[in-house]
Amino acid sequence: MSELTASSGVGAPAYRDRKRYLWLFSVLSPALALAGPALYVLVSPEIFWLWMGPGFFYLIVPLLDYLLGEDLSNPPEAAVPALEADPYYRRITYALVPLLWLNFIVSAAFVGTHDLPWYGVLAVILSAGGTLGYGLNLGHELGHKKPQLERWLAKITLALGFYGHFFIEHNRGHHRDVATPADPASSHMGESIYRFVFREMPGGFFRAWDLESERLQRAGKSLWSLDNEILQPALISVVLYGTLISLFGLQLLPFLLITAFWGAFQLTSANYIEHYGLLRQKLPNGRYEQCQPHHSWNSNHLFSNWATLHLQRHSDHHAHPTRRYxxxxxxxxxxxxxxxxxxxxxxxxxxxxxFRVMNPRVIAACDGDVRRIHFEAAKRNQLMRQYGLSEESPQASAA
Known part of the structure; x- marks a missing residue:
């Protein structure tokens, strides 16, 4: 199917995805991490080439989002089955897998074969770690899908950053517990990202092992068998990192470890902003209400959505996890x-x-109802006083 032609209704014109070819930015953007080392080798050995990737993502992309604005359009529901069946969109995700692997291996080889100052190595760490962040995003998209090919591509991609447990933790843990006190990957109002990381990273790791242990036990299988879906990508990671160290020496190990951490920190950063301060309500039966779009922060900013497979339409994703990007x-x-x-x-x-930017937004999103705000427990009273919130009234008074 070279072009989507599904009708949006009787007598309506065929739907055409105007963003069809813009999704290629999801492939082109992570490829930028290769540009710095390539220009360093082919043009001139100048360190500023290596800072092109970080500069683009952290300076140019926010500016592009500001200038290009937001896209509020939705595909008509009648067109969605054909839109999701169109293989073009899946091919984009498939193409990303070898690209991300090439990107990471070339970055490691570049550091392993060039005598760079610390700030040059730092630039490559930020670029390569950003690549691993893309890998986690791709693993997130593919890991929710039912076909075994896509699920295995998710594991292979997550293995790049030694973060294969995310396949279990996100799908079976985070989506179940999101925006509740049981979820280490949902941040609290008043909690800094630097406090959050010490709760989210280990919490997600241990929850993944608990979930997989329970699954294997129910199936009558050993935790240490190859049926363990955490061990599967972990073995790929061991082979990859072991091969790189054998080729370029043990001195490459710090680069690999710090890069893997920075890649994981990109996921932590996304988790931190995606549900900050939002809380699902506990029902009389002791369960939490079903996750709804308003339990996630959404962003319709154009360029970063094109570059991240619509990750930022996170509200719909949590309400409908299997829906394609x-x-x-x-x-x-x-x-x-x-x-x-x-x-x-x-x-x-x-x-x-x-806190200055987001805390007032949390209050507005929850209509000042403290029952819907996920406070950092130790700061609850302080924040309520600061923003004029009351247990009795769902409305915030003027701060």
């Missing part, structure tokens, strides 16, 4: 971020600025 929707009155993810990452890295 090209058909994710916007909804009215969603909690909305003021910029795309890359811009919001920068804000999150400066906690006072983050």
């Amino acid at each position: 090209q058909s994710l929707r916007d909804f009215p009155d969603l909690p909305t971020l003021p910029n795309g993810y890359f811009g919001m990452f920068l804000v999150a890295y400066i906690p006072p600025l983050w």
Whole structure:
């Protein structure tokens, strides 16, 4: 199917995805990490080439999001089956897998064969770690799908950053517990990203092992068998990292470990901003209400959505996890971020600025109802006083 021609209704014109070829930015953007080392080798050995990737993602992309604005359009539901069946969109995700592997291996080889100053190595770490962040995003998209090919491609991609447990933790843990106190990957109002990381990373790792252990036990299989879906990508990681160290020496190990951490921190950064301060309500039966679009922060900013497979339409994703990226929707009155993810990452890295920007937005998104705000427990009373919130009234008074 070279072009989508599904009708959006009787007598309606055929639907055409105007973003069809813009999704190629999801392939081109991570490829930028290869540009720096290539220009360093082919043009001139100048360190500034290596900073092109980080500069693009953390300076240019937020500016593009600001200038290009937002896309509020949705595909008509009648066109969604054909849109999701179109192999073009899957081919984009498939093409990303070898590209990300090539990107990471070339970055490691470049550092292993060049005598770079620390700030040159740092630039490559940020670029290569960003590539691993893309891998986690791709693993996120593919890991939700039912075909075994896509699920295995997710594991292969997650193995790049030694983060294969995400395949279990996200699908069976985070989606179940999101926006509740049981979820280590949902951040609290008043919690800084630097506090969050010490809760989210180990919490997700141990929850993944608990979930997989329970599954294997029910199936009557050993935790240490190859049926363990955490061990499967972990073995790929061991072979990959072991091969790189054998080729370029043990001195490459710090680069690999720090790069893997930075890649994981990109996921942490996304988790931090995606559900900040939002809380699902516990029902009389002790269960939590079903996850709805308003339990996630949404962003419709154009360029960063093109570059991340619509990751930022996170509200629809959590409400409908198996829906493919090209058909994710916007909804009215969603909690909305003021910029795309890359811009919001920068804000999150400066906690006072983050709190100044986001805390009032949390209150507005929850209509001042403290029952719907996921407070950092130790700061609850302080934040309620600061923003004029009351246990008795669902409305925030003027701060």
